[in-house]
Amino acid sequence: MTSRVLVLGGTAWLGRAVVRAALSRGHEVTAFARGESGTVPEGATFVPGDREQPASYDELGGGEWDLVVDLARQPGQVRSALAALSSRALHWAFISSCSVYADQSRPDADERARRLRPVAGDVIGPEDYGAGKVACEIACESARGKDVLLVRSGLIVGRGDPSDRFGYWPSRFALATEDGRPVLVPGASAQHFQAIHVDDLAAWIVEAGLRGVTGPFNTSGPVTTLADLLDTSARVAGFTGERVALGDEALLAAGIAETMGPDSMPMWVHDAEWAGFFARDVSAARREGLTCRPLAESVADALDWERHLGLARTGRRTGLDRARELAIVEGRSAPRGART
Numbered sequence: 001m002t003s004r005v006l007v008l009g010g011t012a013w014l015g016r017a018v019v020r021a022a023l024s025r026g027h028e029v030t031a032f033a034r035g036e037s038g039t040v041p042e043g044a045t046f047v048p049g050d051r052e053q054p055a056s057y058d059e060l061g062g063g064e065w066d067l068v069v070d071l072a073r074q075p076g077q078v079r080s081a082l083a084a085l086s087s088r089a090l091h092w093a094f095i096s097s098c099s100v101y102a103d104q105s106r107p108d109a110d111e112r113a114r115r116l117r118p119v120a121g122d123v124i125g126p127e128d129y130g131a132g133k134v135a136c137e138i139a140c141e142s143a144r145g146k147d148v149l150l151v152r153s154g155l156i157v158g159r160g161d162p163s164d165r166f167g168y169w170p171s172r173f174a175l176a177t178e179d180g181r182p183v184l185v186p187g188a189s190a191q192h193f194q195a196i197h198v199d200d201l202a203a204w205i206v207e208a209g210l211r212g213v214t215g216p217f218n219t220s221g222p223v224t225t226l227a228d229l230l231d232t233s234a235r236v237a238g239f240t241g242e243r244v245a246l247g248d249e250a251l252l253a254a255g256i257a258e259t260m261g262p263d264s265m266p267m268w269v270h271d272a273e274w275a276g277f278f279a280r281d282v283s284a285a286r287r288e289g290l291t292c293r294p295l296a297e298s299v300a301d302a303l304d305w306e307r308h309l310g311l312a313r314t315g316r317r318t319g320l321d322r323a324r325e326l327a328i329v330e331g332r333s334a335p336r337g338a339r340t
């Protein structure tokens, strides 16, 4: 049966995947955004509008929707959308994040874990991302009671990833396969790791949303280890060379950051307060039909994307430039953030 799906977003990464997932299931899809992040996939109706101007929702006309999917980060945008559209939506899904949780230290925590205190105000900065998502969730609960699907996603990966995080490892092993030099890796590779492919997440959002599934759900893949991610990335990239493992203290002494950002070891977690970040309990979403492709398939997809961007590119949003990495491997000092 054809359903009417409204995506608030749809011009960026996950939003485009949600639009594609709904179109591929035969649904009628409208995407509402400014159009600054990109275009909507062919087959969807694009309605331009700026959510900072609440009157712009009028551009959507007077229709009704079987499912509204909201990808916003700004509490003010979430409130204005609910005020304008909630009464005309059978089901509502808000794309939240596992960053809503107050305690990231404990592995295997489920959706009953305490949330951060919500941040006040309509517009938040990136430093308040998790507390802002809590404010967005509370806005959804205030407007719709229990009748809302809260998608608390973990790390999203795959083709088109704008964050440069997950793709670093297959990309780096592939580059080292070409240049024949070693790869620097974190020694503490027994730590947890967990991620979800963007298309697996998008498919579940559409299917669970239209089925009327409600409540909060951690959505990510099965918990594995950073060692598994490194081994899988090396295998997919065809890398059989040398890995140079540095312990936590040596990495910190070299000025390398944890998890993300320039000059970091992507997904390496040293801080015990974040030891549970890549190990959320996702069994509730699995019971509601969430399925995830094998890690190797996500790695292969990310590697294709990295090849498209260029394996040797410098100035990644996350990870080390190759010259800086090799300088550390060879014990030479390299200025922090050095670029070639």
Ligand SMILES: NC(=O)c1ccc[n+]([C@@H]2O[C@H](COP(=O)([O-])OP(=O)(O)OC[C@H]3O[C@@H](n4cnc5c(N)ncnc54)[C@H](OP(=O)(O)O)[C@@H]3O)[C@@H](O)[C@H]2O)c1
Binding pocket: 008, 009, 010, 011, 012, 013, 014, 015, 016, 032, 033, 034, 035, 036, 037, 038, 049, 050, 051, 052, 071, 072, 073, 095, 096, 097, 098, 152, 153, 154, 155, 156, 157, 163
């Ligand atoms: N990446 C991860 O690992 C991860 C993990 C957990 C959760 N998440 C969540 O997953 C979602 C990712 O969404 P995404 O990839 O589609 O990218 P995004 O950059 O978060 O999407 C923002 C969307 O909202 C639209 N938008 C922004 N400001 C707007 C405005 N003033 N008026 C109208 N539309 C506006 C953007 O389109 P225009 O710019 O064209 O207007 C874009 O389509 C986010 O909710 C994020 O918090 C991500």
